[in-house]
Amino acid sequence: MRRPITFAVEKQLPDSLARAGIIQTPHGPIKTPAFIAVATKATAKGLQSLQFKDLGIQALIANAYHLYLTPGEKIVEETGGVGKFMAWEGPTMTDSGGFQVFSLGVGFGKQVSKFSKEDVPRQAAVAVYDEDIATEHGKLAIVDDEGVTFTSHHDGTLHRFTPERSIEIQHALGADIIFAFDEFVQPTAPIEEQRESMERTHRWAARSLKAHRQNIAKNDSQGIYGIVQGGRYEELRIESAKTLAEMDFDGYGIGGSFSKEDILGILDKVNRELPREKPRHLLGIGEPEDIFIGTAAGIDTFDCVIPTRNGRNGTVFTAKGKMSMERAELARDFSPIDAACNCIVCRTYTRAYIHHLFRAKEMLGLVLASMHNMAFLTSLTEKVRLSILDGTFENYRAEFLSAYKR
Amino acid sequence: MRRPITFAVEKQLPDSLARAGIIQTPHGPIKTPAFIAVATKATAKGLQSLQFKDLGIQALIANAYHLYLTPGEKIVEETGGVGKFMAWEGPTMTDSGGFQVFSLGVGFGKQVSKFSKEDVPRQAAVAVYDEDIATEHGKLAIVDDEGVTFTSHHDGTLHRFTPERSIEIQHALGADIIFAFDEFVQPTAPIEEQRESMERTHRWAARSLKAHRQNIAKNDSQGIYGIVQGGRYEELRIESAKTLAEMDFDGYGIGGSFSKEDILGILDKVNRELPREKPRHLLGIGEPEDIFIGTAAGIDTFDCVIPTRNGRNGTVFTAKGKMSMERAELARDFSPIDAACNCIVCRTYTRAYIHHLFRAKEMLGLVLASMHNMAFLTSLTEKVRLSILDGTFENYRAEFLSAYKR
Numbered sequence: 001m002r003r004p005i006t007f008a009v010e011k012q013l014p015d016s017l018a019r020a021g022i023i024q025t026p027h028g029p030i031k032t033p034a035f036i037a038v039a040t041k042a043t044a045k046g047l048q049s050l051q052f053k054d055l056g057i058q059a060l061i062a063n064a065y066h067l068y069l070t071p072g073e074k075i076v077e078e079t080g081g082v083g084k085f086m087a088w089e090g091p092t093m094t095d096s097g098g099f100q101v102f103s104l105g106v107g108f109g110k111q112v113s114k115f116s117k118e119d120v121p122r123q124a125a126v127a128v129y130d131e132d133i134a135t136e137h138g139k140l141a142i143v144d145d146e147g148v149t150f151t152s153h154h155d156g157t158l159h160r161f162t163p164e165r166s167i168e169i170q171h172a173l174g175a176d177i178i179f180a181f182d183e184f185v186q187p188t189a190p191i192e193e194q195r196e197s198m199e200r201t202h203r204w205a206a207r208s209l210k211a212h213r214q215n216i217a218k219n220d221s222q223g224i225y226g227i228v229q230g231g232r233y234e235e236l237r238i239e240s241a242k243t244l245a246e247m248d249f250d251g252y253g254i255g256g257s258f259s260k261e262d263i264l265g266i267l268d269k270v271n272r273e274l275p276r277e278k279p280r281h282l283l284g285i286g287e288p289e290d291i292f293i294g295t296a297a298g299i300d301t302f303d304c305v306i307p308t309r310n311g312r313n314g315t316v317f318t319a320k321g322k323m324s325m326e327r328a329e330l331a332r333d334f335s336p337i338d339a340a341c342n343c344i345v346c347r348t349y350t351r352a353y354i355h356h357l358f359r360a361k362e363m364l365g366l367v368l369a370s371m372h373n374m375a376f377l378t379s380l381t382e383k384v385r386l387s388i389l390d391g392t393f394e395n396y397r398a399e400f401l402s403a404y405k406r
Numbered sequence: 407m408r409r410p411i412t413f414a415v416e417k418q419l420p421d422s423l424a425r426a427g428i429i430q431t432p433h434g435p436i437k438t439p440a441f442i443a444v445a446t447k448a449t450a451k452g453l454q455s456l457q458f459k460d461l462g463i464q465a466l467i468a469n470a471y472h473l474y475l476t477p478g479e480k481i482v483e484e485t486g487g488v489g490k491f492m493a494w495e496g497p498t499m500t501d502s503g504g505f506q507v508f509s510l511g512v513g514f515g516k517q518v519s520k521f522s523k524e525d526v527p528r529q530a531a532v533a534v535y536d537e538d539i540a541t542e543h544g545k546l547a548i549v550d551d552e553g554v555t556f557t558s559h560h561d562g563t564l565h566r567f568t569p570e571r572s573i574e575i576q577h578a579l580g581a582d583i584i585f586a587f588d589e590f591v592q593p594t595a596p597i598e599e600q601r602e603s604m605e606r607t608h609r610w611a612a613r614s615l616k617a618h619r620q621n622i623a624k625n626d627s628q629g630i631y632g633i634v635q636g637g638r639y640e641e642l643r644i645e646s647a648k649t650l651a652e653m654d655f656d657g658y659g660i661g662g663s664f665s666k667e668d669i670l671g672i673l674d675k676v677n678r679e680l681p682r683e684k685p686r687h688l689l690g691i692g693e694p695e696d697i698f699i700g701t702a703a704g705i706d707t708f709d710c711v712i713p714t715r716n717g718r719n720g721t722v723f724t725a726k727g728k729m730s731m732e733r734a735e736l737a738r739d740f741s742p743i744d745a746a747c748n749c750i751v752c753r754t755y756t757r758a759y760i761h762h763l764f765r766a767k768e769m770l771g772l773v774l775a776s777m778h779n780m781a782f783l784t785s786l787t788e789k790v791r792l793s794i795l796d797g798t799f800e801n802y803r804a805e806f807l808s809a810y811k812r
Contacts, residue, residue: 042762046769050754071737071762079740079758087754331477334485348456348493352485356448356477363452363769 005177005223005250007279007300011389017271017298020388023251023279025091025176026221027083030059032279032300033388035286035381036093037374038308041066042076042086045308046367047374049088054344055371056378059090061303064169064178065097068159069152073172081174092175093303095283096166096208098182098227099255101150102141143183145200163207171218179253180208182227194231201229202243209247223250225281228270232262241273251279254299260285264293271298288317288380288404292397295384307377311370314358317377321405325369330355343375411583411629411656413685413706417795423677423704426794429657429685431497431582432627433489436465438685438706439794441692441787442499443780444714447472448482448492451714452773453780455494460750461777462784465496467709470575470584471503471567475558479578487580498581499709501689502572502614504588504633505661507556508547549589551606569613577624585659586614588633600637607635608649615653629656631687634676638668647679657685660705666691670699677704694723694786694810698803701790713783717776720764723783727811731775736761749781 009021023030030036037044037052039060047055062082067073079085083092141150147162166181181204185197205226212224226249230236244252252274256263264285271280279300282290286304294302310316314325318338325337336346337354345354345368357365380400387396415427429436436442443450443458445466453461468488473479485491489498547556553568572587587610591603611632618630632655636642650658658680662669670691677686685706688696692710700708716722720731724744731743742752743760751760751774763771786806793802 041766041768042759043766043768043770046773048770048773050750066766070766071758075738075758075762078738079756085756085759085762087759332481332484344456350485350491352477352481353448353491353493356481356491360447360449360472360476362447362449363773364449364454367452367454367769367773 003223003250004221005279007251007277009276013388013391013393016296016393017268018295018388018393019298019300020385021279021300023091023300025059025223027089027091027176030091030301031382031385033291033295033381033385034058034301035291035377036061036281036301036303037378038303038305039082039086039088040305041070042082044374045305045312046363046370047308049086051344051371052088052090055375056343056382057090057374058378059092059176059301060088061093061095062173062175063097063100064094064166064173065100065161067094067173068097068169069154073169077172077174083175091177093177093281094170094173094175094179096170096179096181096227097161098166098179099184099283101148101161102184143200145203148183163204164211167208167211167215167224171212171215171222175222177223177225177251178212180205180224180226180249182229182255184229184255185231187231189231191233191236194233194236198229198231198236198240201227202240205244205249206247209249213248225249225251225253225279227253227255227283228274229255232259234266234269237263237266237270238273241270245274249278251281253281253283256284260290264290264297267294267297267299274298286377288377289401289406291377291381291384292401295388295393296397302381304377307373308370311368311373312366314365314369316369317373319400319403325351325354325358325365327355337369337372338376341372341376341379343372343379345372345375409629409656410627411685413657413683415682419794419797419799422702422799423674424701424794424799425704425706426791427685427706429497429706431465431629433495433497433582436497436707437788437791439697439701439787439791440464440707441697441783442467442687442707442709443784444709444711445488445492445494446711447476448488450780451711451718452769452776453714455492457750457777458494458496461781462749462788463496463780464784465498465582465707466494467499467501468492468579468581469503469506470500470572470579471506473500473579474503474565474575475560479575483578483580489581497583499583499687500576500579500581500585502576502585502587502633503567504572504585505590505689507554507567508590549606551609554589569610570617573614573617573621573630577618577621577628581628583629583631583657584618586611586630586632586655588635588661590635590661591637593637595637597637597639597642600639600642604635604637604642604646607633608646611650611653611655615655619654631655631657631659631685633659633661633689634680635661638665640672640675643669643672643676644679647676651680655684657687659687659689662690666696670696670703673700673703673705680704692783694783695807695812697783697787697790698807701794701799702803708787710783713779714776717774717779718772720771720775722775723779725806725809731757731760731764731771733761737765743775743778744782747778747782747785749778749785751778751781 006024012019021032037057037060040063149160163181170178182201226244228240230240281301282299286302319340330351333351387393412430418425427438443463443466446469482491555566569587576584588607632650634646636646687707688705692708725746736757739757793799
C-alpha cells in the first residue's frame with residue numbers, strides 16, 4: 001500500500017533537531033516548517049479562502065467536534081469533504097475533537113483559555129456555567145474506558161464520542177490528515193491521574209489507528225497522526241512518545257499542557273523519541289518565538305488561532321514585536337503595519353487607515369489585521385524554512401529575536 | 407475652464423427618460439446607469455477595496471459628517487483624499503453631511519431608519535436618546551439661517567456646520583464629486599415648514615456653490631452637485647428642481663423623503679426640470695425594483711446601503727427575489743446563492759456553506775453575503791445600461807420583474 005501521506009526530509013541541521021521537508025498529501029505538498037491556518041468551523045475567521053494563497057497559507061486544520069455539531073459531518077461529506085465545503089483546494093487536517101469535548105464539555109472554568117487549541121466560542125462559557133444544564137446532567141462530560149459522553153455547548157443535547165466514532169466523523173469530513181482521539185485531563189490534576197489519562201489516550205490511539213486502517217477506502221486517501229500527551233510531566237511525555245512511536249501512525253501531534261512553556265521546554269526530548277521519518281505537528285502553539293523554539297526542537301508544522309484572534313483584538317505582528325492598532329499615535333502614521341512585510345494588506349493599506357477602522361468599530365479593520373497576522377506567520381515560517389535550507393537558521397533566529405520585543 | 411466632471415449621454419430612449427451615459431471624473435469614468443457603493447466611513451462594511459473591481463464597483467460615496475468626526479478631514483487630506491485613504495483608485499463622491507447632522511443630531515426617533523441614506527450607527531440611537539446630552543444642549547441640532555450647531559453622536563461634543571464649512575471639509579476629503587449642504591426637515595412636518603426648509607436649502611445651495619467655485623484649486627479637481635429637496639410634496643419638489651437647475655452645478659442629487667414611494671412617484675417630473683446634459687444621482691435608494699423605476703425616470707446613478715446591510719442580516723438578492731441565508735432548507739443546498747449570478751462568491755461558494763457560516767455566527771458569512779449583494783446590484787445596473795444601449799430596456803425590465811418576487 002502506498003501511503004496517502006508521505007514525508008521527505010530535505011535538510012536536517014547537524015547541530016539541532018531543526019529540519020526542512022515536504023509532506024505530500026492527496027491535495028498537494030506542505031513545505032515544512034509550515035504554519036497551518038486554523039479553520040475550526042470550516043472558516044478561518046473572516047479570511048476568504050479565495051485569498052488563502054495570497055496569504056501564504058499552504059494548509060488548514062478544521063475541528064471534528066465543531067463540524068460534527070454544525071453543520072454535521074454528513075453535510076460536509078456530501079460536498080466532498082471539508083476542503084471542498086469551504087472552497088479550498090489545498091491540503092487539510094482535522095483535529096479529533098478530543099480537546100474540545102473536554103474543554104467545552106467538562107468545564108475547566110476560566111483556565112480553559114490558557115490551553116485553548118481552538119477558539120472557544122462564547123456559547124461555551126454559557127454552557128459551562130449554565131447551572132440548569134450542569135444540574136441536569138451532573139457533569140458536562142463523563143469519561144469511561146470506552147469513550148466520553150458529553151453535552152453540546154450549543155444546546156445541551158447529549159452526545160457520545162468514542163475513538164471509533166471520532167475516526168468515522170473524520171472520515172466523513174475527509175481531510176488529508178486526521179488525528180487520533182485523545183483524552184485531555186485537567187492539567188492541575190495529580191500525576192497519577194495524568195498517567196491514567198495518558199494510558200487511556202494510548203489505548204484510544206491504538207483503537208483510532210485500527211478504526212482508520214480497517215476502512216480501506218479512507219485509509220487510501222487520508223493519513224492519521226497520533227497525539228503525544230502526558231501533561232507537564234517530562235517522564236510521562238517521553239513515555240507517551242515512545243509508546244506512540246511504536247504504532248504505525250503517518251505522523252505525530254504533540255498535545256497542549258498547562259502552559260506552553262512546560263511543553264516547549266521538553267519538546268526536543270519528546271521529538272527524539274519519535275520516528276525521524278515521520279512529520280511532527282505542534283497543536284495550538286504558534287507565536288513567532290514559538291516557531292523558532294519548535295523548529296529547533298524538530299517540529300515540522302504548527303497551528304494556532306493567534307493570527308485571527310489577535311487580529312480581532314486589534315493586535316498585529318511586526319518585525320519589532322506586537323502592536324495595538326488602537327494606539328493614538330497611529331492616527332497619522334501613513335506607513336504599512338510592518339514596513340518589512342510584503343503581504344497584500346501591507347502593500348495596500350496604511351496604519352492610519354486601519355487605526356481609523358478600529359476606532360470606528362468597522363468590521364474591515366479586524367479582517368485586515370487578521371489577514372496581515374496570518375501572512376506574517378506564514379511568511380515567518382517560510383523564512384525559517386529557507387534559513388534551514390541554506391544553513392543560516394541560528395543566524396536568522398538571533399537576528400529576528402533581537403529585533404522582536406515580546 | 408474645463409470642468410473636472412463632464413457627462414455625455416450615449417443613448418436617450420425615445421419613450422422614457424431612461425438614458426445611458428458616461429460621467430468622466432479625474433479618477434476615471436462612471437458608465438451609467440451605475441450603482442455607487444456606500445462607504446460612509448471610508449469603508450464599504452466588510453468589503454475589501456482590493457476586491458471592488460471584482461464586485462463591479464465603479465465608484466463609491468463616503469460621508470462628510472462621519473469622516474469629519476472620525477478620523478477628521480485633515481487626516482484624510484494628508485493621505486491624498488478619501489480614495490487614497492481607503493486604497494481605492496477609482497471615482498469617489500462625498501455626501502455633504504446635511505442629512506446626517508439632522509438625522510443623527512435632531513433625534514427623529516425610530517422613523518429615522520426609514521429614510522436613512524447611510525448606516526445609522528448604533529451609537530446614534532444612544533446619543534439621540536441620551537437624556538443627559540439632550541438636557542445639556544436642549545436640542546441635539548439647532549438650525550439658524552447661517553448653519554446648524556449639532557452634538558456629535560459619538561461623545562456629545564458640540565460642532566457647527568455651515569454650507570461653507572461643509573464644502574471646506576469636502577475639499578479636504580477630496581472626492582471627485584461633492585454635494586451642496588442641505589437642510590433636512592422632519593418629513594411629517596406641515597408643508598409650510600417644508601417650504602421654509604426647502605428655501606433655506608436653496609440659499610445654502612447657492613452658498614455651497616459659491617464656496618466651491620471660489621476655491622480655484624479644488625474647483626479644478628472636484629465637481630459639485632446640488633440637492634433637490636421638498637419632501638413628499640410634488641409642488642415643492644418641482645419648484646426645488648427648477649430653482650437648482652438655474653444654478654451652475656455639475657450634476658444634481660435627489661434627496662430622500664418620508665417613504666421612497668413618495669419620491670419615486672414624482673421622480674420623472676423632478677428630472678424633467680433638471681438640465682438634460684447634467685448627471686442625476688438618487689440619494690440612498692437602490693433596491694432592484696428602484697433601479698428600474700429610477701432609470702426610467704431619468705436617474706443616472708444610485709447609492710444605497712442595502713447590499714451590505716442586507717448582507718449583514720443574512721438576506722441575499724437572487725433573480726427570484728430576496729432570500730434569507732438562515733432558511734433551514736439551505737443546509738443541503740449545494741448550488742450558488744443565485745444560479746444566474748457570475749460574481750466571485752457565486753462562482754466559489756455554495757448556499758450550504760454560507761448557511762453554515764450564518765448558523766455558526768461566523769463573520770465570513772456576512773462578508774460573503776455582502777459581497778454577493780453588492781455584485782448583484784452593480785451587475786443588475788450594468789444590465790440595465792446594456793439594455794438601454796441596445797434598445798431592450800422595457801423588455802429587460804418586464805423580464806426581470808416577472809421573475810423577481812418583492
